[in-house]
């Protein structure tokens with residue numbers, strides 16, 4: 392099953408005529424993207440990553456396999472687009488109780504500035520065989536640069552400089568930036584982030600593929616999924632059958648009705664970082680020039696007991712985008728209980744997934760009746776292939792949505808100001 396858009400929860404909010412009215416605009420935005428004539432058109436390399444990365448995936452897998460051999464843990468250092476895609480896949484596909492991990496465990500660093508975390512992380516690593524994958528396109532971002540200083544020294548101290556150098560992979564620009572310089576000096580294995588691929592569109596480049604292959608996930612399946620989505624979202628496919636253009640149209644139709652917040656919902660907490668990845672993609676791509684849809688996320692059913700009230704009954708300026716993956720796991724039947732004090736014996740023998748599915752349908756129906764439109768996104772079971780489809784789906788829809796909003800979906804000038812202030816406060820020369 393490929394990705395499809397579920398329209399049944401939108402009937403009260405979006406008429407077929409509205410979609411027809413928006414079709415010409417969406418087609419224009421799509422054409423602008425495909426003809427490479429829009430803003431930020433020097434950052435469209437992500438569109439060819441499925442094919443391009445497939446060409447080099449065998450070599451990538453080989454390097455990743457050699458690196459992973461004998462390591463218990465690998466610390467992936469990066470922030471924003473340089474780490475969220477990797478974290479989305481590892482958290483979605485890793486058994487949280489630690490069994491059946493396909494490769495070394497993946498730990499994360501460089502995504503915040505909390506010294507307790509580094510204290511705890513270095514203490515944890517002290518008795519392990521570990522390595523580092525450091526990812527930074529600019530090679531100068533403060534959070535990962537500080538993390539790399541700390542962890543590089545810890546690794547060198549533990550195994551000596553020469554062995555430490557063989558346990559570092561740097562993923563960065565071809566020729567620019569401090570990380571490239573250091574990697575060349577110390578002889579690290581390196582992979583290149585292409586010039587024309589921005590951070591939040593980079594998961595299908597070495598940025599995501601190398602750490603994921605090291606962790607034992609299938610980079611090839613991710614790319615095959617992305618390729619399938621690319622094929623299923625071409626210009627020749629009309630909006631009713633094209634999930635990418637349909638999703639772009641729907642969210643902009645809803646925005647035109649005053650729905651200024653989009654809440655990404657899933658009923659699977661292991662997709663938490665898929666939502667974080669999605670938030671970065673849409674937040675950085677659209678939130679500019681006073682425009683944009685605010686991207687938020689909830690995890691149901693957990694958050695039905697915290698945010699459910701607000702969703703049902705709060706201000707009506709929001710819509711939900713609800714992920715509905717096919718659930719192949721009917722692994723856990725609900726047991727029968729002789730006393731039935733909780734009155735749940737009517738569920739005995741049914742799977743937990745059945746209850747989760749009923750919760751999803753019940754929630755969508757309730758929120759619709761409370762005035763919240765719900766865009767359903769149906770996918771196959773969560774695996775590398777489906778995640779690859781989802782990545783490409785959301786990236787392309789984001790680019791088209793950005794062009795519909797008439798913003799540049801590939802820059803992020805607004806993230807610079809905090810850095811300048813921080814450097815001034817820390818006394819960096821020149822600030």
Ligand code: PA5
Nearest residue numbers: 471472473527528529532590591
């Ligand atoms: O999407 C983006 O461009 C950003 O989120 C970057 O990925 C993030 O700031 C990290 O930048 P860099 O890879 O240069 O360290």
